[in-house]
Amino acid sequence: MAKTLPTAVVRSAQEIGADFAAWRKILGLTAAQVADRADVTRDTLRKLETGDSTVGFHVVLRVARALGVLDSFTSAVDPLDTDLGRARAGQLDRKRVR
Incomplete structure (x- = not known):
């Protein structure tokens, strides 16, 4: 079901x-x-x-x-594109590479 x-x-x-x-x-x-x-x-x-x-x-x-909107689509869910995500970036295994 x-x-x-x-x-x-x-x-x-x-x-x-x-x-x-x-x-x-x-x-x-x-x-x-x-x-x-x-x-x-x-x-x-x-x-x-x-x-x-x-x-x-x-x-x-x-x-x-x-x-032609894949980059925008991807950026929309990038936590490092938000204030909260940047503030807590230390909790991530990756760093911003853009």
């Missing part, structure tokens, strides 16, 4: 998918072009853009790269 995902996770998957679709449209790219550049099927891209949370994480990263 599959577990139900928390509402916040479902909502975030839908928002991220909609944002990727918006980037695709802003860049003037077709779904076929983005799918080809990301090396995923058109159906997989559609699932991602509609917020299907079963899409693999590697697909999210491939599509972000194809849209």
Whole structure:
């Protein structure tokens, strides 16, 4: 029996998918072009853009790269890009290399 995902996770998957679709449209790219550049099927891209949370994480990263937003996507979760993360950087095994 599959577990139900928390509402916040479902909502975030839908928002991220909609944002990727918006980037695709802003860049003037077709779904076929983005799918080809990301090396995923058109159906997989559609699932991602509609917020299907079963899409693999590697697909999210491939599509972000194809849209030119991978660096921004990666930076969004970098703890060293926050005041709290920088204040507690000593708890990390890595140091900022940017």
